Amino acid sequence: MKVTEFIAKADRTLFSFEILPPLKGQSLKAMLEGISPLMEFNPPFVDVTYHREEYIFRKHENGHMQKVSTQKRPGTVGICAALINRFHVEPVPHILCGGFTMEETENVLIDLEFIGVKNVLALRGDAPKAEGRFTPEDGGHSYAWQLVQQIHNMNRGIYLHDETEIGFQTDFCIGVAGYPEKHFEAPSLTLDLKHLKAKVEAGAEYIVTQMFFDNQRYFQFVKMVREAGIEIPIIPGLKPITTLSQIKNLPRIFYLDFPKELMVELEKCKTNADVKQVGIEWAIHQSKELIQAGAPSLHYYTMSKADATYRVAKEVF
Ligand code: FAD
Numbered sequence: 001m002k003v004t005e006f007i008a009k010a011d012r013t014l015f016s017f018e019i020l021p022p023l024k025g026q027s028l029k030a031m032l033e034g035i036s037p038l039m040e041f042n043p044p045f046v047d048v049t050y051h052r053e054e055y056i057f058r059k060h061e062n063g064h065m066q067k068v069s070t071q072k073r074p075g076t077v078g079i080c081a082a083l084i085n086r087f088h089v090e091p092v093p094h095i096l097c098g099g100f101t102m103e104e105t106e107n108v109l110i111d112l113e114f115i116g117v118k119n120v121l122a123l124r125g126d127a128p129k130a131e132g133r134f135t136p137e138d139g140g141h142s143y144a145w146q147l148v149q150q151i152h153n154m155n156r157g158i159y160l161h162d163e164t165e166i167g168f169q170t171d172f173c174i175g176v177a178g179y180p181e182k183h184f185e186a187p188s189l190t191l192d193l194k195h196l197k198a199k200v201e202a203g204a205e206y207i208v209t210q211m212f213f214d215n216q217r218y219f220q221f222v223k224m225v226r227e228a229g230i231e232i233p234i235i236p237g238l239k240p241i242t243t244l245s246q247i248k249n250l251p252r253i254f255y256l257d258f259p260k261e262l263m264v265e266l267e268k269c270k271t272n273a274d275v276k277q278v279g280i281e282w283a284i285h286q287s288k289e290l291i292q293a294g295a296p297s298l299h300y301y302t303m304s305k306a307d308a309t310y311r312v313a314k315e316v317f
Contacts, residue, residue, distance in 0.1 A: 001090060002173035003119045004205050006044040007233050007296045014297035015317050016235070018047035019304045021075040028079065032086060035306050041313045045090040047121060047208075047299070048079050052099035055130045067130075077108065081115045090119055092175065095151070097141035098125030098134060102150060105141075106160055109151060113170045121175040121208060122147045122199075145198040148174055152203030176200075178207040178234060180221035184255040189221075193228045206232050211239040211250070211301055213282065214259040215289050236290055239301040240308035241279030243272045280311050287316040 006014060017038060022031045035046075051073040057065045080091035093112060095105060112120065124144040127134045136142045141150070151174050153159075157166040176199040179192060186192035196207070207225070212218055218236050225234060241250065247266050251258060258266065262282050269275045287298050298316075300309040 001044070001118065002205075003045050003090070003092065003175060004173050004233065006090075007206070010296070013291040013295050014044055015041040015300075015313055016043045016045050016047070016297050017300040017302045017309060018049060018237075019079070019302060020049050021051065021073040021079055022304070023072055024070075024074060028075065028082060031304055032082060034304060035302065036087075037310050038302070038306050038313065039087055039089075040310075041317045043089055045092050045119060046083055046087075047092040047094065048076050048083070049073075050076050050094040050096050050123075050125075052096055052125055052128065054128055077111050077115070080112065080117050084116055091117055092119040092121055093117060094121045094123055095147060096123050096125035097136060097144060097147050098127070099137060099140075101137050101139040102141065102160055103139065105147065105150060106154070109154060109170065109172070113172075118171065119173045119175065120151060121177070122151060122204070123177055143195070143198075144176055145195070145202045148176060148199050148202040148204050155203070173206070174204050175206045175208055175235075176204040177210065178221065178225070179210045180212045180217040181210070181256045189224065193224060193230075196225065197228055197230055200230050200232060204232065206235060206296075208235045208299055209237045210254060210256070211237045212256060213241075213262055213286070214257065215286055215293075218290070218295075219293065233296040235297045235299045236295050237299045237301060238283055238286055238290075238312075240276075240283040240312055241266070242276045242305070242308050244269065244275050246279075247275065276308060280308055283308070283312045284315045287312060291316065 019035055022028055053069045053071045055067050055069055058068055059065055076093050080093050083089055083091040122144050141147045151172050154170045155172060157169040159167050178196055182189045183192050222234050265278045269278060290298060302309045
């Protein structure tokens with residue numbers, strides 16, 4: 001079933017979460033066992049991230065360094081199949097522009113259709129870590145709206161090289177990303193919303209937000225999105241903070257602010273366990289307020305570690 005259908009049929013806020021494929025060489029079985037406690041809260045859908053290639057440097061015996069490209073977390077399509085078979089939930093694979101030609105994207109979408117995937121989240125992706133700026137592949141997309149358009153075309157039976165013949169019509173429900181605190185490259189939130197609207201006009205049916213820690217940012221974002229004439233569901237993304245290092249890293253990596261009240265509590269923390277307790281309590285507080293405000297689903301960024309999200313969900317769902 002489609003994410004939008006789950007939302008339309010629900011009489012309460014839904015629970016969903018996002019997982020990362022395991023690092024190459026690690027077991028999928030262990031990862032699936034790790035997240036299985038979260039199934040107690042009946043997530044109708046589970047997102048699976050996609051990770052483009054990264055550059056690593058390999059040292060040779062002669063001392064020369066060689067730059068090699070490697071995908072550290074492959075397996076998104078396989079995990080989708082495993083989620084369907086093992087948990088009977090709808091997987092939502094993330095599909096990226098970065099690192100892919102349109103032809104490769106088309107082929108991945110055909111594989112996904114064949115294994116019974118009904119939903120995808122269409123994203124641009126970021127530059128590889130060693131590069132400062134996003135550059136599309138030759139024959140790839142520059143922006144997510146173009147990827148949405150490609151998927152929407154397949155839903156109408158239009159494939160890349162079939163200008164005249166109408167092929168099999170896929171039926172993907174397409175989600176896209178939204179940024180309550182603005183995407184870091186956008187000069188203003190207003191311009192970012194214009195680009196968000198382009199994704200909706202290209203065929204996006206729902207939005208999942210970047211994580212935020214101040215609900216007022218989400219409420220303000222929803223208001224601005226509606227004023228911009230966008231009517232589709234906006235699913236808030238939440239992350240329970242669990243480690244001391246995340247206090248510095250989350251704002252730096254995701255370009256977001258911690259509200260003062262949360263920061264006061266985090267500054268008192270001496271250990272990861274202290275941070276985790278504060279992070280869980282804060283996420284519970286955020287979740288309850290968002291449910292009261294009628295959010296369609298709460299979407300937790302778990303990083304494939306269930307414990308903190310489990311403790312939040314136990315209090316909230
Ligand atoms: P876009 O919507 O294309 O926007 C990117 C930037 O370009 C924005 O600043 C926008 O304002 C601007 N822009 C858009 N259209 C135009 C235009 N026509 N002209 C000029 N500027 C324009 N990354 C991964 O690598 N893997 C994942 O699995 C993944 N999952 C994510 C899930 C969620 C819910 C979110 C919020 C993010 C995720 N990301 C993931 C990160 C995402 O790829 C990055 O944030 C990326 O920098 C932007 O992706 P986007 O789809 O929002 O891009």
